[in-house]
Amino acid sequence: MAELRLRISGIGGQGIVFAGRLLAQAMAEEGKEVALRYAYGAEVMGTPVHSELVIADEPILSPYFREAQVAVILHTRAFSEAVGLVEKGGLLVLDSASAGGPFPENLRVEVRPFVEKTSGNRPGDPGRLAPVAALGFLAKLGFFPLEPLRRAASSGRGAQENLQALELGFRL
Numbered sequence: 001m002a003e004l005r006l007r008i009s010g011i012g013g014q015g016i017v018f019a020g021r022l023l024a025q026a027m028a029e030e031g032k033e034v035a036l037r038y039a040y041g042a043e044v045m046g047t048p049v050h051s052e053l054v055i056a057d058e059p060i061l062s063p064y065f066r067e068a069q070v071a072v073i074l075h076t077r078a079f080s081e082a083v084g085l086v087e088k089g090g091l092l093v094l095d096s097a098s099a100g101g102p103f104p105e106n107l108r109v110e111v112r113p114f115v116e117k118t119s120g121n122r123p124g125d126p127g128r129l130a131p132v133a134a135l136g137f138l139a140k141l142g143f144f145p146l147e148p149l150r151r152a153a154s155s156g157r158g159a160q161e162n163l164q165a166l167e168l169g170f171r172l
Contacts, residue, residue: 003056004143005065008131009082010074012040012049014115019131020051022162026148027055035063046126048078055144070143072134073098074114074127091141093134095127112137112172118165129165136169146170 006023010016017038024036033056040049052068054060067087073079074095086092088106096113103109114134115127132153139146146166153162 002058003054003060004070005068006053006055006070006072006138006143007068007082007085008051008053008072008074008134009078010049010131011077011126012047013126013128014049014074015128015131016040016049016051016074019135020053022132022149022152023055023135023144024053026152027053027144029152030145030148032056033058033060035060037063046077048075048081050078050082051131070138072131072138074130074134076100093137095130110137110141112169114169114172117168117172129161132162132165133169133172136166137172138169139166140170140172 008016008019020036020038024034028034035054037052054063067085069087070091071082071086072093073082076098079098086107091108093110095115096111097115099111114130118129118133119127135149149166153166
């Protein structure tokens with residue numbers, strides 16, 4: 001991997017920022033160069049949230065990018081902001097409830113039930129583990145190794161749930 005530009009989008013309460021931090025930590029511990037940015041509105045819960053990461057083998061000249069090589073969109077509220085910001089030939093990973101389209105041409109599209117499979121029928125859960133499951137899915141596709149994510153997710157609050165979400169995403 002020379003460089004990966006990844007955008008994870010969803011809504012406040014889904015753990016979008018956490019997933020970005022988790023991946024950044026895992027890749028930094030693997031010796032990769034990592035730049036992480038996130039953006040969210042003043043009212044975080046329920047509004048669009050984005051984590052943007054650049055992961056590279058060489059020093060990163062700028063953490064900013066317009067088009068991602070890979071975009072993960074986990075909620076319909078973030079769809080319109082994020083769907084047009086994927087480079088041609090890039091990968092668009094969508095939660096099945098957010099897969100309305102239309103999609104830009106020349107994109108590879110993968111749809112999986114991240115929110116449904118991680119919410120566990122908990123009332124009011126917007127799918128806070130869905131971004132972690134999406135990281136497991138991207139690891140399965142070979143964008144980065146799963147083991148560093150497992151190590152990074154294995155400590156702290158919610159470690160068991162995070163590990164289960166990674167494994168679930170890897171199996172989807």
